[in-house]
Amino acid sequence: MADLVVKAAVKEELSDMNVSADFYEALDEEVGELLEDAARRAEQNDRKTVQQRDL
Template sequence: MADFIVKSAVKNRLDDQNVAADFYEALDEEVAELLEDATQRAEDNDRKTVQARDL
């Protein structure tokens, strides 16, 4: 599986929160699903360009 997120960026964004090790994998899976859904929406609309509205 490709890594879509940067752990250090997530940790910086969450400031003072602790982050469990399994959180990063779950977040990465969510991002992968989001990308798949956006790609499908673009294809369903006969576009090869994924746009913000596909999210």
């Protein structure tokens, strides 16, 4: 799977904190699951467009 999060953006958002390398992998997995769930919800509602409400 491709990286789903931009490390520079995460570093900027958490600028007051150190971020471990394994955090990005875990965050990427969480985002992937969130996207899969949103896509599944859109499909269940007979839509091909994922919308805010699918989150």
